[in-house]
Amino acid sequence: MATASPSVFLLMVNGQVESAQFPEYDDLYCKYCFVYGQDWAPTAGLEEGISQITSKSQDVRQALVWNFPIDVTFKSTNPYGWPQIVLSVYGPDMFGNDVVRGYGAVHVPFSPGRHKRTIPMFVPESTSKLQKFTSWFMGRRPEYTDPKVVAQGEGREAQPG
C-alpha cells in the first residue's frame, strides 16, 4: 500500500539494566522485552534478553548489579506506540522454585541523551489468603500470562456495572 521506500525515523536504544534493589530477595535475574505500537518495527539488535543471575553486593547498598546491556534499533512512522521496555525479575524462593519477583515497565526516553530510570516493580497478588498460602507453599505464585501486559492498557478500562 505504501510506496517502495517509505520514510521512517529511527530510534536507537543503547543502555543497560544496571542494578536493582530488592531488599528481601537475592540471586535474581531479569528479563527485558519491548512493547511497541503497530507502526514500529525493530530493525537491529535484540528485542528480548535474559540476564545472568546476580547476587547482592556485600556492601551497604545491597544492590543487585546486572549491568546487562540493551542495544536495539527501531524504525517507525509514528510516535504513537513509542517503545516501552518491560522488565521482569525472577529469582528462587525459599524452596528453590523460580518465582517472579517483579514486573515493571517504562517508556524508552523521548529525548536523546543519557537517561537513568528507576522503575518501581510489582507482582500480582493472590486473589485470596488461601491462594496466597498455597501459592507460597507450592511455589507457583500468580504471574502474568505475558509480562507485556504491564505495558499495555487493554482491558484496564473501568468495567461497566
Next chain:
Amino acid sequence: MNPREEKVKIITEEFIENDEDADMGRQNKNSKVRRQPRKKQPPTAVPKEMVSEKSHLGNPQEPVQEEPKTRLLSMTVRRGPRSLPPIPSTSRTGFAEFSMRGRMREKLQAARSKAESALLQEIPTPRPRRLRSPSKKELETEFGTEPGKEVERTQQEVDSQSYSRVKFHDSARKIKPKPQVPPGFPSAEEAYNFFTFNFDPEPEGSEEKPKARHRAGTNQEEEEGEEEEPPAQGGGKEMDEEELLNGDDAEDLLLGLDHVADDFVAVRPADYESIHDRLQIEREMLFIPSRQTVPTYKKLPENVQPRFLEDEGLYTGVRPEVARTNQNIMENRLLMQDPERRWFGDDGRILALPNPIKPFPSRPPVLTQEQSIKAELETLYKKAVKYVHSSQHVIRSGDPPGNFQLDIDISGLIFTHHPCFSREHVLAAKLAQLYDQYLARHQRNKAKFLTDKLQALRNAVQTGLDPEKPHQSLDTIQKTINEYKSEIRQTRKFRDAEQEKDRTLLKTIIKVWKEMKSLREFQRFTNTPLKLVLRKEKADQKADEEAYEAEIQAEISELLEEHTEEYAQKMEEYRTSLHQWKARRKAQRAKKKKRKQAAEEHPGDEIAEPYPEEDLVKPSPPEPTDRAVIEQEVRERAAQSRRRPWEPTLVPELSLAGSVTPNDQCPRAEVWRREDVKKRSVYLKVLFNNKEVSRTVSRPLGADFRVHFGQIFNLQIVNWPESLTLQVYETIGHSNPTLLAEVFLPIPETTVVTGRAPTEEVEFSSNQHVTLDHEGVGSGVPFSFEADGSNQLTLMTSGKVSHSVAWAIGENGIPLIPPLSQQNIGFRSALKKADAISSIGTSGLTDMKKLAKWAAESKLDPNDPNNAPLMQLISVATSGESYVPDFFRLEQLQQEFNFVSDQELNRSKRFRLLHLRSQEVPEFRNYKQVPVYDREIMEKVFQVRESVINRFLIAKQYFLLADMIVEEEVPNISILGLSLFKLAEQKRPLRPRRKGRKKVTAQNLSDGDIKLLVNIVRAYDIPVRKPAVSKFQQLSRSSRMFSEKHAASPSTYSPTHNADYPLGQVLVRPFVEVSFQRTVCHTTTAEGPNPSWNEELELPFRAPNGDYSTASLQSVKDVVFINIFDEVLHEVLEDDRERGSGIHTRIERHWLGCVKIPFSTIYFQARIDGTFKIDIPPVLLGYSKEQNMILERGFDSVRSLSEGSYITLFITIEPQLVPGESIREKFESQEDEKLLQATEKFQAECALKFPNRQCLTTVIDISGKTVFITRYLKPLNPPQELLNVYPNNLQATAELVARYVSLIPFLPDTVSFGGICDLWSTSDQFLDLLAGDEEEHAVLLCNYFLSLGKKAWLLMGNAIPEGPTAYVLTWEQGRYLIWNPCSGHFYGQFDTFCPLKNVGCLIGPDNIWFNIQRYDSPLRINFDVTRPKLWKSFFSRSLPYPGLSSVQPEELIYQRSDKAAAAELQDRIEKILKEKIMDWRPRHLTRWNRYCTSTLRHFLPLLEKSQGEDVEDDHRAELLKQLGDYRFSGFPLHMPYSEVKPLIDAVYSTGVHNIDVPNVEFALAVYIHPYPKNVLSVWIYVASLIRNR
C-alpha cells in the same frame, strides 16, 4: 552555554567526523605528544583519542618523524590539508606518510623562508599578520619566559587563529605577567598544561570563520575570559604552545628533539609565587563584582526613563525573594558581561518571572533518613469525625466546630388568587393590588420629585443666562446651559410619563371599585369587607390655575426654543444640500452641452444617454414652526396627563370597613363556596438543600384567604446552604395534601442576623387547574365577569409568603455563620467546575453587587491570574443578566483538546488511515507502519468495502483475571479428595480418558504457538484400482440396483479381468495428506479399501498479519484439506537385465477424494471428532468402489443405505483457543414487546430443560435488529429454469433446487461481517450477496420447498463438522428427509451417516417447536410436531399466532444467467489454472494434451447435466476409446464459484502436478454452468496421462 562557544564546538565535531581531517588531527596530536614527551596522557582526554594516542605513546623512539609532523601542524593552520588522502597504514607511519611529509616539509620551508623575509620588515607594526617572526625561536626551549614577547605572540594569535581560539589566548593573556622562572624548571604554564592538557583536535575554523575572528579581535576578550570553562583553558594553553611551535624554525626543532632524552630527566625546583604576586594575578584574572547598588541609568539604555509597569496598572507577578546584595552582585556582573543590557527590564530591574514557589508542597515530603520515616509512620490519634455527606460546599472539619444556625420566620401567607375566590374576591384582590401600587407610588411621589427637579433646572438655566453674573468663559456657560436644557427635556418627559401613570392608576382604581360595586349590587351580597373611599382635597383654584398656565407657558417656550434650534439646523442642512444640488446641476448641464457638441461632431456615435436626470431633486426648505401648533399640542398633553386646575385632588382610601353578608342571606352556590373555603387548610414545608427539615402547622384558610403561621424555625446546619425552599401544601377536608407551589427563599447574606432581618414577601404561583362547582372561579380556567361570557379571564393560583430568614446569634453574641473563607472557596471552586453560571442564582453566592464593590474597594488586581475567576464572576454578575446557555456541554474542553480540526483530519490521508485503524475497520485492523507522509499513501488504500453492518455493535472485549494472570487454583476438598483418589488409580489405564485442556486467550500468542492437530483414524470404502483394460474391451453397462447409485458394477471385478493382479496384490494403497495454509503433512501408506492409520499430524498455524487477536482469528478463511491419495508404485525398468540386481520404482500418487473443513469451524468447535463423507469426484478414472459382498455382507447391508467413502477424523487446535464470546446484547427491535417477552420466556424455559439443545426464536437481521424467526420462512419461487427441467418429477426438481442452493458460496458470518455475530439475511439479500452461511442456505431451501408445496421446516441442531447449524426437514411420502443445504445432499431420517447429530428445534412459517423428547438424535426422535408431549410449540392456545408478516420479499426476481460472461470466465479460469500448474512444476516441462483436453471438455457439460451421477461408465468407455494408449488418471472437480483462489487451492490440493514422470502429459478443462442470479457451477477436469509403452 554561550552560543558562540557552541558554534566552535560544532565545528570541532565536524572536524572529527571527517575522516581525512581526523587523520590530520591525529597527526597533530601525535606531534604534540612527541614534542612534550614528559607529559603523560591527560586523564580528561576523550576516550577515542586516547586510544589512538596511546598506541603512539608506546613508541616514542621515532624522533625523525616528529619533525615533519610538526611542520604539518603549522600547515594545517594555514592551508587546509583536506586535499590529502587518508593514509591507511597499520603503524600510522607508513611510507606514504613519509613521502607526504617530505613534500610538505619542502613546501613549508620554502614558504617559511619567504615569510621570514617578509616578516622581518613587518615587525614594527603592532599587529603582525599570520606569519611569525623567526626571532621567537628561543621560546621553544623556555616556555613562557618572556612575557613581553608572549603578549606579542598572543596578539598574533588573535589574528591568525580562528575565532575559536579567542578564548584560548585570553587565558594566555592572563598568564602573561608571569614572573621569570628559573631555567630548567617547568614554568607555571607548563605545569598547568601537564595536568589540564586537552588533546582536542585542532579546530580548523580560521578559514571558515573570518568574521568571527574579526570580532574576536575587538575588546571582547575580557568578557570571554570570564566565561571560560576550565577544559577550554587547557585547550588554550595547548594552542599557545602550538603557536610557539609554529613560530619556530624547523631545524631548531629537529635539534631540540635530539635532546629529548635530556628533557625527560630535567629537574627543576618547585614553582613558587609570592602572595603579592598571586593577588596581583588574581586581580588580573578575576572579576569581583561590587556589592554596590547599580544606579538605574546604567541598567537602562541611554536617555530612557525607567518605566514601572505595576504603576501603569499592568499585572506583574510577585518576584522571587532575593537578597538585595545578591541582586546587586548579579546586576554588576551582568552589566560587565553583557553591555547590551538585555537582562534588564524597563524598570531597570533584572527580568524575572513571577515567583513559582507554591506556598504548600505539592508532593509528600521525601524522607531520606530512617528515623524520620519512623517518625512519620507514628500513629497519631485523631478523634473520629462524623462524615457529612454533601456536595462541595461542606463545611470542613478544619473549621471551628459548632453548628451554624439559620432562623426562618414564616409569618404568613396571602393568596392573591385561589380557586375558591368568588368573582368579588377577584376584583377585591385586584383592587387591593392596585391600591398597594398606588400607595407605593404615592410614597415615592416621583412626579413631585421630577417637577421639583424641573423647576430647579429651569432656575439654573435662568441664572446661567443672567448676564450680570460674572462668567469664566462664554463657552463653558453655553455648554452647561445646553446640558441643562437637554436635562430639562429629559426630566420633562419623565415627569409627564409619571404623571400620566399616576392618573391612569387612579382611574383604574376607581374603575375596579365601580365594577365591584356593581357586582355586589348584582349578586346582592357582599363577600369582602373592602371599601374604597375617595377623598377630595380642594385646593386654591386660582393659584392652581396660575401654576398650570405658567407650567404650560414654560413648556411652550422651551419647545419653541427647541424647535427653532432644530429649524436652524435643518436650514443649514438645506443650504448645503441646495448648494450641492446647484453645483451638480451646473456640471450636468455643462456635460450635456459637451455631449451635444460631441454628438454634432460625431452624429453616429451617440448611442445612449448614460446620465439620466437622477438625484436632481431640488431639496425643499424646512418649514418654520408655528407657535400655535405647539401650544395646541402642549395643552392637549397636559389635559390628558395632568390634573386640571379646576379638578379637586382625589385621594383613594381603601378600608376593610365593609360588612360581609352572612351565610343565611346568600344564595346556595355562595354558601357552598364558603363552606369549601372553610374545609381547606394550608401548611408549609421548609426544605433545606432539597431536604425537608421542618413544616409548619396546618392552618385553615380564612375567608379572606390569608393564613397566619407566625412560626420561627431554627435550622442548625452543618452544610453550606445551597437552597432554601418552602413548599406550600393545601389540604381539602381529609384528603391528601397537594403541593400548590414552591417558593425559593434567598440565602441571607452573612450580615443579616436575627433581629435585623426585615420581613419580606415572596410571591409564588401554581399552575394547577381547578374547576369548582360553586361560586368559586377556579384556577387556570377562563371565567368572565360579563353576563354574555365575553372578556374572559384566566387566573392562576398565586400568593405571597411573608417571611424573614437570618443567621442566628449564639449565646455569646457571635453570629452562627459559616466562615466567609469557606464560602469563598466553595463558590470559586464551584465556579471553576461549572460551565454554565446558571447555578449562581441558587447556590450559596451572596450579593454580587457587594462582591463587586468589595473587589473595587480592596483594589484587587484584575490582571492577577489568581483573581481571574472572581473577576469573571463579578463582570458577569454586574453586567446585568448572567448568560445562561440553553444547552449543556458534555465535554466542555473537547475542542481545546482536539488534535486537529475534523476537516483537517479528513483531509489528511495519514490521519484517515490512523483513524480507520483505530476504529478496527477490518481492512485496516492490523495495518502496520502507517506511512509518515501523505504522499506515500496511495488513494486506492481507501477503497473500503461498504460495510453491511454499520449498526452492528461489537462490545469491547474485557479481559478476565485468568486472561492476565496465571494462578494455581486453590485445592478445595473435592480436588484434594480426587487427587488422593488418583493416587490409587492405575498409572496407565487401559482406556485413558481425554483430559480437558487449558484454554488460552488469543492475546499473547505469536507465530508458531498454535498448531493444528489432525488425527486420522481410519477410512471406509476407499475406491479401489481397476485393472487397466484394453481399449477394445467394451464394458457392458451393468444393471444397477436401486440402492447403489455409485457402485460400479461387480462385473468389473470378475476374475477374468483380475488377471493383471497377482494374487495378494493390494487393491489400493491409500494415504492421507493434510494441507493447510500451504503446509502439507501426510500419513504413512496403509493398504486396502478400509485402511486404518491412527496417526496424528501436526500443522503449524499462522494468523493473517501475525495478529492473533480473537477478531482476527475469527476471520481466517483458510480451509483444511484432507486429501486421500492412492500410492501407486511403478517399476521403472530401463533394462530387463537389471531386474535381478536392482529395483527402480517410481511412486505415483493418485488423488481419490478430499474432505474440506474450514478453519473457522475448528476454531469455534474447539475439536472436531467424527466420521466424514469423503468428497469423491463423480468420475474417478481407473478406480471404482469395491463391493466385497461376500466378506462384509453383514456390515454392508447397513451401510449400503448411503453411498460413498468415509473417513474418521479428530481435529483440534493446540493450545485450545477461546473463541470470542458471542454478544448477547439487546438489539433494538420492531417486534411487539409482548412477543419479545414471550420469546425470552420460551427460551428460558427451553434452556432450563435442555440446556444443550439449540433453541432459536429471534435472530438479528442484517441491519442489526431483532426479528422473530418465523418471519424468514415464506414460500418463495425458485428460478423458473429449474422448474422447467423436470416438470413432472417433483423429487428430481427438489434435488435440483437443493443443488442450486448448494451452489451459492458458503461464507461464515464471522468472516463476512467480522466479530462474533450471527446475522440472518433475507433470501433476496442472500442471493444478492451470493454468500452466506448455513442459515441463509437453509432458509432459502426451505422457502423453495414450501413453494414447491412440500411440508418443510427449518431444523436447528448440531451437525459435524459445522457444529450448531441449520438443516431443512421435509416430509415426503411417509418419510422424513433431512437436507443439508450447503452440500445439497439429503438423508433419510434413519441414515446412520447423516451428519446431523442432534435436533434442537423445528421452525415453520408460523410456529416454533422445541424438541422436548428424551433424545435428540434424528434417528431416535419423532418428527411429528402435532404431539405436544414431544414438541413444545411457541404459539399455542394461550398465545395464538398473531399473523406476523414476513420479512422476505413477495417474490424473488432472477436475472437470467449470462452465458457469454460465464464462457469468458471459463476461459480465464482455464488459463489461470494451466499457468498455475506450470508454475507448480518449475523443474519439469509441462505438456498439455490437447486432444484429451477437448475430450474432457466435452464430458463436463454432461456431468453437469447429470449432476455428476450415472456417467462414470459411459465416460470411461469414451475415454478408453479415444485414449487407449495412455495410462490415465484424472477426475473432475466440482464446486460453487466465488472467486478463483479456492479453485486454485482445490486443484493444488489434489496434487496432480506432483507427477514427475518425464513423459507425462496433462489435460485440463473447465466448464462453468451458469444458473440464474449468477450462481455458477464450476467443473474442473484435471488429468495426467502417461503413454503406455
